[in-house]
Amino acid sequence: MVRKVAFAVACLLLQLPLLAVAQAQSPAVAAVVEELVAANRILAAKGILPGYGHVSARHPENSSRYLISRSLAPELVTADDIVELDLDSVPVSSSAPRVYLERFIHGEIYKLRPDVNAVVHNHTPTVISFGIGSTPLRPVFHQAAFFLDGIPIWDYRDFGTADGALVDTPERGAALARALADRPVVLMRNHGVAVVGSTLPMVVARSITLELNAEIQSQALARGDEIVYLEQDAESPGSTFDRAWDLWLRQLEAD
């Protein structure tokens, strides 16, 4: 306790942000923080989070909390920027720096979905184009089997149009989470997408795969093709996204 106060005083004296996730936390938390920083940087490098958007992870030791960067472009996030929030998206520390306006996307999904440990919110052009159009975004290749049950679209217009399309209140976050229901992805009308997973590598791979799927589907439809969508009755026997995660980590090192 004395140590924490000293840390806070030092921060104030040095005009550093007083972070909710102190450096002295458990190895489990430190590991998730490190993975969360990597997820931010990988998704920035892949063009999924180019200045806007965010990724979070459930706290590994307290399932009613989650970890997310302070309001910052994902490309710039470091461990020092990670803040701890409760599931109402209120920072645990009263002196935490400002977090993203749309943090409720994360908190409200963690509330309704105990199986979810990681959430990405992004707005790439290709994915947004499916949130404004009349074509359902459907799996067209083997890696996209995870959304065979379809992708719902949450519509901000249910709340009227006076306040725009952002998910910037707890009520909107809760409505989005209900629209997501038990699916891995929910599109947001005129805005973007939320992708969920049980781990950070899974949600990163799913976000990248969703983008690829949207590109492939768009290209075939632009030619005027009839599409044979992916069919699969059972879960695929395994996933290879660990291989990709390793690559993405090494690409970050090479930058």
Added chain:
Amino acid sequence: MVRKVAFAVACLLLQLPLLAVAQAQSPAVAAVVEELVAANRILAAKGILPGYGHVSARHPENSSRYLISRSLAPELVTADDIVELDLDSVPVSSSAPRVYLERFIHGEIYKLRPDVNAVVHNHTPTVISFGIGSTPLRPVFHQAAFFLDGIPIWDYRDFGTADGALVDTPERGAALARALADRPVVLMRNHGVAVVGSTLPMVVARSITLELNAEIQSQALARGDEIVYLEQDAESPGSTFDRAWDLWLRQLEAD
């Protein structure tokens, strides 16, 4: 005055261009010049000003003047290249270097629009495609709410076609500014676009958002989709483009 003459003589002796915006100006001007250089480089890095096009800012201490680079690719602009012009787009210094042929876009807009402090003129392929086609460029996602009132198209053919599509006379600049009226954006038939804002970060963010919106809208239409356009009755509660501006500045440093 003696100092300025000495500076001019030194420039002549050293064969440097004699710049209208001297190094010894006020901190307010120096700050805008610095921001203008950053805007040039950010828009070049984002592909909005790839060798062609330009960005300007109104003079912070004299609203009947504006600042813009001498005729130079935006990627190469430094503080030494910034020239001061009056609103007729005549350089304040008689020995100023050559400025862009289409500088009248800027001057004439500043004349008619006291609320405007920054102007971008660009011609990215995606945006041009809306200046040649029959589909109106309309907001499809939340960041694009700023042009909910629509984008007019100025048509050079009003001046006949003998002299081409460029805005290379005061008369054409004035006609373009009248077509813009009170909007944030005006398309230019078979040419490009002019985007305006109250600050440089705003006009940079708007230029990038316009490009994204054009991409998203094109992609959905190419699939043959019906589009649900953005609806919003009131101004969005705030803007997050400061976060993006910070990122873009840091990306310049990393180059």
Added chain:
Amino acid sequence: MVRKVAFAVACLLLQLPLLAVAQAQSPAVAAVVEELVAANRILAAKGILPGYGHVSARHPENSSRYLISRSLAPELVTADDIVELDLDSVPVSSSAPRVYLERFIHGEIYKLRPDVNAVVHNHTPTVISFGIGSTPLRPVFHQAAFFLDGIPIWDYRDFGTADGALVDTPERGAALARALADRPVVLMRNHGVAVVGSTLPMVVARSITLELNAEIQSQALARGDEIVYLEQDAESPGSTFDRAWDLWLRQLEAD
């Protein structure tokens, strides 16, 4: 033999993977391994193998074996990662590291096609889009003459849909090889493509050309064009892909 045992013991002591292709092999094998590493890296750099997909080469001294990387992103492959497999896709060394799940694509094609010495399996968005759509992928430019006889599509649904679209069994690999028959390319429904050639430079050039052809054809069809497909009655007088291969090698060095 003693030497190999010593090498294995050293590997175990040093916790290195025990590789099937030892360092002490013939110059012919070393040359193919070097070329195979380059092929991995070139195809990664060109976006054909971005984290997923693989390339292999037939063993130059034993036509019933082939060489392929252990399960690793192509961008990261080095000579030490190359494994030797028999045509049933079983590693020659019982202590070989894990190889790609879909290695059967390679082994079963080498079995049926004695003229083939190199195989690429990839899933770029543009090529996949032809494996989900109704437009046949057909040659539209001179470099694409190699598939004038057409590209068959192998359909995983022949095996039912319970296990997904991957070629992860010998039976599926054999069915794919039969669908390929005597052609240079076979598309895989909802998945990707396999490209074959008599050398690694040829199969790399073919993979890149196939991607370009798919882009060109898609773009013309998206405009609504009628297409004049390539016509050619005889083999082209020669190939210039050696020039490209040299370039790609130098680009790797420059990275």
Added chain:
Amino acid sequence: MVRKVAFAVACLLLQLPLLAVAQAQSPAVAAVVEELVAANRILAAKGILPGYGHVSARHPENSSRYLISRSLAPELVTADDIVELDLDSVPVSSSAPRVYLERFIHGEIYKLRPDVNAVVHNHTPTVISFGIGSTPLRPVFHQAAFFLDGIPIWDYRDFGTADGALVDTPERGAALARALADRPVVLMRNHGVAVVGSTLPMVVARSITLELNAEIQSQALARGDEIVYLEQDAESPGSTFDRAWDLWLRQLEAD
């Protein structure tokens, strides 16, 4: 003469290619060679000549000769690779290294067009797509005014289809030049394009502009738009491609 023989002997001893354009030539030739190397590298960097394609310049002191690289990817071309050919595309030096198979494009155009001093042959996907389709490539923006008179398409099928689509004989080159006639651009069915100009900077800028125009026109048509094509009755008052050329040169230095 003695000096040239000594140079040739030294080349042979050192196993260097015996170049037709010796180091000891006039400043005018050296300047064109330098500009030609820059043109090669700029067009490679811009994706117009990515491993394939070529650019040439007429000899500045002998209008019945032209300069072009030996058979080499444009990205790698240096002054030492430039070869001098007569207008039958025969190297002036009997010991010159091998030149591009399709050099006749250049020689035959220089024969018929005394106003032309620089030629580019390229095959970017977007441009090729107009050489396979039914939509005429027409100017849609101000920089593209140079081809307001339309772009003819030369069709290799006039020579039968047995030998493919390449311009690899003097007869085919002459037919292509006749198809070009007095225009700045000729498309080649199922193959690519030839662009001509009075200087290297002009032909480089035209090649890049043609690519942009093709992208813009394709994008509008893919949306299903009606297009308002560029109209202009007189030559535009000037060109700004010198500004772009300066930028491109500096970008090469920064690489």
